[in-house]
Amino acid sequence: MRALLVVNPAATTTSARTRDVLIHALASEMKLEAVSTEHRGHARDLARRAAESGDVDLVVALGGDGTVNEVVNGLLHHGPDPDGLPHLAVVPGGSTNVFARALGLPNDPVEATGAILDALAEKRDRTVGLGLASGTPDTEDESVPARWFTFCAGLGFDAGVIGRVEQQRERGRRSTHALYIRQAIRQFLGEPRRRAGSISLERPGHDPVEGLALSIVCNTSPWTYLGNRPVYASPTASFDTALDVLGLDRLSTPTVARYATHLLTSTPERGPHGKHAVAFPDLTDFALHSKAPLPFQMDGDHLGVRTSVTFTGVRRALRVIV
Incomplete structure (x- = not known):
């Protein structure tokens, strides 16, 4: 077996x-080329050349x-082909x-290497679904090339938090859960659209859902982790289905406190719920539009601001060693 380690x-x-230990362990079982990334986008380019x-x-x-995320986008540069593309291991x-x-x-890299x-050795793999997102042609902002994501995307509040965290990391701060919490509070205090959201969700064959103040797109569950605690924004999301959307139509202080508690106490059976929450499971094609440019993120990577993003849930996109 020939393998590329990015x-x-x-x-x-x-x-x-x-x-070095991980490289030695992998090289003992396969013909391995290991390459360290040198700049943003390098992992994508390496994976594309491998594919x-x-x-x-x-x-x-x-x-x-x-x-x-970069490796996945490199592998799928020409589109999904689970049987023709190299397998992915993480x-x-x-x-x-x-x-x-x-x-x-x-979560330990040495233990994960052993599991891989x-x-x-046992020839175990899994074909997973992924999300694909891009700016729509009729938006006023510059067109966004289609990009794959593995577990989540967001337009609005959560993307703003991630943008703030990235700014802090550029200043030398470590990425910690405490840093995310502090920036979430600051994002909330500076949010100009707490009560009247500007986001609309459009699905083929349905009336638009207007006035969302927060929108989270999930490809799997959990949505994220706080230390070892999993957080379930959309418990029904799965690598075996299309995409789930969680929306909130208000970000007032009582509403945020209530739904933050829901997230912290969420389980695989129950996520955020109530009159200000809307959930749409297993969506294949939909779009999020905003009356004003909003922060946008995919897989925890802040990608600037967007006024419109289209999403596609692609089942059976890539084969992964598990």
Whole structure:
């Protein structure tokens, strides 16, 4: 088996020594080429070349969710082909690692590597569905190339929080859960559309859902983690279905307190609920529009502001070693 290991040397939870151990373990079982990323987009380019070469069987991403997202977009540059593309394996190395953990992999990179080697020996894999998002042609902002995401996307509040966190990280702050909580509070206090949301959800064959103040698109459950605690924004979301949407039509202080509590106490059976929450499961095609430009994120990566984004849920997009 020929494999490419894409290594993010800035991964927050893996040291250089740990990376060397992981590379040695993988190289003992396959013909391995290991390449460290040098700039934003490098992991995508490496995975694309591996897919186009036709002689790579497996691409392993060692890093956080951002690295995984780039690798997935490189593999699927020409579209999904589960039987023709290299398999994907993920060794978690970031601060949260939602995709890897949602697949059932250990959060420790050494244990995850062992699980991947066991899966390869037993020829275990899984075909997962993914989300695809892009700006619509009639928007006033610049057109957005289609981009795949593995576990979530968001237009509005949550993307604003992620944007604030990224600004803090550029200033040298560590990515911690406390940092996210502080920035969420600041985003809420500065939110100009707490009571009258500007987001509308459009689905073929249905009337638009107007006035949403928050919109979260989930491809799997849980939506994220707080330490070891899973958070379920949309418990029905799954790699085996299309996309789920959670929306809130108000961000007043009582409403945010209520739904924050729902998230913190959410379970695989019950997520946020109540008169200000709307949930739409298993959507294949839909769009989110905003009267004003809003922050947009995919897989925890802030992508600027958008006024309109179209989404497609693609079942059976990629084969993953689990």
